[in-house]
Amino acid sequence: MPRPILATIHPAALRHNLDQARRRALQSRVWAVVKANAYGHGIERVFDAFRSADGIALLDLAEAERVRALGWRGPLLLLEGVFEPRDLELCSRLALWHTVHCDAQIDWLAAHKTQQPHRVFLKMNSGMNRLGFAPGRLRSAWARLNALTQVDEVSLMMHFSDADGPKGIDGALAAFDEATRDLPGERCVANSAALLRHAERTRADWVRPGIVLYGSAPDYPEHDAAHWHLQPTQTLATRLIGVQQLQPGDSVGYGSRFVAEQPMRIGVAAVGYADGYPRVAPSGTPVLVDGVRTRLVGRVSMDMVTVDLTPVPQAGLGSEVVLWGRAGTLPPSAATGMARPVDSHAVLPIDEVAHAAGTVGYELMCAVAPRVPVAVEEEDGAGLPA
Numbered sequence: 541m542p543r544p545i546l547a548t549i550h551p552a553a554l555r556h557n558l559d560q561a562r563r564r565a566l567q568s569r570v571w572a573v574v575k576a577n578a579y580g581h582g583i584e585r586v587f588d589a590f591r592s593a594d595g596i597a598l599l600d601l602a603e604a605e606r607v608r609a610l611g612w613r614g615p616l617l618l619l620e621g622v623f624e625p626r627d628l629e630l631c632s633r634l635a636l637w638h639t640v641h642c643d644a645q646i647d648w649l650a651a652h653k654t655q656q657p658h659r660v661f662l663k664m665n666s667g668m669n670r671l672g673f674a675p676g677r678l679r680s681a682w683a684r685l686n687a688l689t690q691v692d693e694v695s696l697m698m699h700f701s702d703a704d705g706p707k708g709i710d711g712a713l714a715a716f717d718e719a720t721r722d723l724p725g726e727r728c729v730a731n732s733a734a735l736l737r738h739a740e741r742t743r744a745d746w747v748r749p750g751i752v753l754y755g756s757a758p759d760y761p762e763h764d765a766a767h768w769h770l771q772p773t774q775t776l777a778t779r780l781i782g783v784q785q786l787q788p789g790d791s792v793g794y795g796s797r798f799v800a801e802q803p804m805r806i807g808v809a810a811v812g813y814a815d816g817y818p819r820v821a822p823s824g825t826p827v828l829v830d831g832v833r834t835r836l837v838g839r840v841s842m843d844m845v846t847v848d849l850t851p852v853p854q855a856g857l858g859s860e861v862v863l864w865g866r867a868g869t870l871p872p873s874a875a876t877g878m879a880r881p882v883d884s885h886a887v888l889p890i891d892e893v894a895h896a897a898g899t900v901g902y903e904l905m906c907a908v909a910p911r912v913p914v915a916v917e918e919e920d921g922a923g924l925p926a
């Protein structure tokens with residue numbers, strides 16, 4: 541009997557969220573961003589749901605090879621471009637489009653021997669100061685690229701630093717428009733937050749949604765996933781493997797961080813920071829037990845967490861514990877042999893858990909550990925190991 545923990549991927553939700561992104565994108569073509577192994581979901585597990593995207597964007601060359609191996613023949617974009625000259629050989633061989641953000645990448649292209657001219661996305665630094673050419677240097681970079689026989693088409697891209705917050709996109713967009721005013725080429729701008737919050741002003745040839753596809757709101761807690769009509773695409777669930785009855789003054793876990801003030805039952809769930817659940821999640825972080833909302837008590841251990849069973853008195857050994865995502869995804873437990881009542885429509889948004897732990901949904905979904913088995917939900921609702 542393996543540990544009862546399971547991550548479940550929900551393809552119907554991935555499809556739904558891509559549709560939502562596409563509706564907001566209007567005429568723009570949509571890159572489905574699948575970097576970081578599809579935000580922790582697994583590229584192979586999301587691929588089918590994202591087949592209808594106009595292109596697939598990522599940044600790791602090995603991941604690009606995996607996407608081509610799945611049979612994807614459409615546009616495939618390296619968001620950070622190449623890391624060293626020989627990466628260009630793979631770009632030629634797999635027809636990868638790639639970002640160009642610095643002079644060295646242009647030097648490497650100029651020295652690259654290829655029969656296949658490359659499509660490149662010239663990146664402007666619009667104030668985030670990570671990658672890209674300063675606005676004043678964009679034109680000379682464009683002219684250099686445009687003169688290379690190794691390059692066929694030059695597109696123009698930028699990335700917003702503040703699309704999710706009060707600073708917004710005005711300054712960055714104005715700088716981009718100004719710097720690219722009469723340059724030819726397709727434009728590629730918005731990330732998820734810009735697409736959701738500023739759709740009318742980020743019309744472009746291409747948009748690059750990532751996190752929305754995975755059902756997390758980029759501007760939580762100002763707006764939640766339900767506000768943006770997004771569905772959770774990943775569930776992390778496990779079961780109770782122990783129950784303790786506490787008396788007033790009894791404490792729980794390492795450091796005795798939680799002390800009971802009255803008699804209470806607590807459940808011990810088979811998940812810990814070695815599974816990717818954040819160790820910094822404090823007492824009070826929401827969880828679902830048998831579909832009922834309750835809270836973490838005490839410190840997160842490597843392999844276990846402890847939860848308050850007060851709101852769910854019928855819970856016991858084998859009860860389902862959802863760390864984020866949807867209730868009712870675990871296969872029936874042979875160990876306990878009993879079907880317990882589960883509110884199978886209950887949802888615990890990953891953003892709520894992330895917020896309680898002082899982070900963002902992105903980090904939690906990317907961090908699910910390799911030791912956690914993953915199932916892909918079948919469209920009829922049954923889980924399948926994958």
Ligand SMILES: *Cc1c(COP(=O)(O)O)cnc(C)c1O
Nearest residue numbers: 573619699731732748749750751
């Ligand atoms: C990750 C990434 C995106 C997607 O960002 P989200 O916030 O997940 O939508 C878009 N563009 C670039 C360049 C990225 O690196």
